[in-house]
Amino acid sequence: MDTRIRLRVSNEKAYVWDVDDITTLRSKHHICGILTGTLPHLSQQNVFLGVPLVLMPEEVVFLVETELAIIIDDPRAHSGPSAPILQKYNDERIEAINLQISLVEAREAKEAASAGRAMSEEALRKRKTREQRKELERAKAAAAADSTESHTSLFVPDSSAHTSEPSVPQPSPTPAPTTPAYTVIVPPSSSSLPWYAPQTRTHTTLASARTAGVWTYPKTLHERAKCGVFRGLWGKGYFMGGGIKFGGDYLVYPGDPLRYHSHFVASVIDSPTSNLRPMEIVAHGRLGTATKKAHLLCGWDDEKQEVSYFSIEWAGFG
Numbered sequence: 001m002d003t004r005i006r007l008r009v010s011n012e013k014a015y016v017w018d019v020d021d022i023t024t025l026r027s028k029h030h031i032c033g034i035l036t037g038t039l040p041h042l043s044q045q046n047v048f049l050g051v052p053l054v055l056m057p058e059e060v061v062f063l064v065e066t067e068l069a070i071i072i073d074d075p076r077a078h079s080g081p082s083a084p085i086l087q088k089y090n091d092e093r094i095e096a097i098n099l100q101i102s103l104v105e106a107r108e109a110k111e112a113a114s115a116g117r118a119m120s121e122e123a124l125r126k127r128k129t130r131e132q133r134k135e136l137e138r139a140k141a142a143a144a145a146d147s148t149e150s151h152t153s154l155f156v157p158d159s160s161a162h163t164s165e166p167s168v169p170q171p172s173p174t175p176a177p178t179t180p181a182y183t184v185i186v187p188p189s190s191s192s193l194p195w196y197a198p199q200t201r202t203h204t205t206l207a208s209a210r211t212a213g214v215w216t217y218p219k220t221l222h223e224r225a226k227c228g229v230f231r232g233l234w235g236k237g238y239f240m241g242g243g244i245k246f247g248g249d250y251l252v253y254p255g256d257p258l259r260y261h262s263h264f265v266a267s268v269i270d271s272p273t274s275n276l277r278p279m280e281i282v283a284h285g286r287l288g289t290a291t292k293k294a295h296l297l298c299g300w301d302d303e304k305q306e307v308s309y310f311s312i313e314w315a316g317f318g
Contacts, residue, residue: 004067006198007060008052008074009214014060015052015074017189022053029068030239031059032257037188051188056242057217058230064206065231073201073214074190081195089194093184100182108180225270225300232298232307233266240266247287252296264288264296264311272299272308281312289314 005021007014016022016033025031033056035049042048055063063069081089190196209215218224226249233240239253241262248265251257265288269276276297288295297310 002070004204005063005069006072007055007063007069008072008198009060009209010074012057012215012217014055014057014071014215016055017052019051022051025053025063026256029063030234030237031055031063032239032241033059034242056230056240057223058227058240060215061206061217061227062231062234064204064209067204071203071209071215072198073203073209073212074198077196077198077201078190078193079195079197085194096185097182101180104180104182221270221302222268224302226268228300228302228305229266229268229298229307243267246291246293247284248295262293265291265293266296266298269297269299270302272301274299285312285314288312 005016005025006018007016009015016025022033025033033053035051036054037050037052039045039048039050060069060071064071187193191198203209203212203214206215218227230240230250233250233252237254239255239257239260241251241253241257243249243251243265246265248267250266250268251262252264252266253260253262265284267284284295284297295312297312299308299310300306301308
């Protein structure tokens with residue numbers, strides 16, 4: 001059985017839907033990604049999110065190259081279901097809905113029976129007293145109304161004598177029957193669907209995925225440099241996350257980002273001999289120091305497949 005993590009790719013974005021795979025990526029392989037799904041009971045907040053996990057392109061390249069993951073062309077893995085399979089799928093959903101409704105009705109009947117048994121004789125006596133009091137008040141109100149009508153009948157003409165059509169009483173509307181609430185279960189992953197066949201759309205190498213047009217990253221020198229820098233920092237035991245908010249390509253953590261703050265903001269340079277303006281060095285140093293980090297300049301040598309690192313910090317002299 002292939003134990004490699006399945007990366008489901010759509011529009012050149014890689015998603016991980018299996019919670020066990022997400023745990024393995026984080027705890028064993030130092031790959032964090034970003035959770036982007038909403039939680040069912042907290043759909044209006046954006047602090048704590050759920051599956052799927054979206055990976056950076058560099059993370060995907062690293063995982064496939066190290067044979068830790070495989071790429072699945074997810075859209076093409078879904079074939080059109082036949083009529084019998086679709087009918088069976090719909091029948092199973094209707095059966096699940098009817099089972100939920102029967103359980104709800106059984107629970108409501110049980111609660112009603114329990115409430116009836118719980119009503120004591122004292123409660124019944126009090127309710128009877130209240131009903132008698134209300135009946136007495138209604139009788140008094142009716143007597144007062146009859147007295148008023150007898151005094152005003154000489155001055156108010158009978159309108160019924162001038163109407164040609166007798167009034168027809170309108171029947172009270174019958175309340176529409178209500179269906180107990182039920183939950184429509186939508187599977188988060190397509191693995192349980194009979195028309196989903198990922199084994200026919202699986203790629204174990206980047207070359208195979210590139211030939212099929214599923215995955216084309218990296219295709220430029222800068223993209224190759226980012227993949228090389230990511231692999232180099234990963235090999236030193238660091239965790240990486242996106243660093244765009246701090247003016248770099250990666251945030252570099254000494255451990256799990258849930259436990260540690262990042263120590264570096266890393267910027268990828270395509271070549272160790274690339275020109276770098278002094279203003280850029282000053283800006284990186286000041287920004288990194290202001291955010292309590294050091295800025296890491298990572299130069300990639302595409303011929304030697306090596307990375308050189310330079311750390312910048314802003315030092316104040318008094």
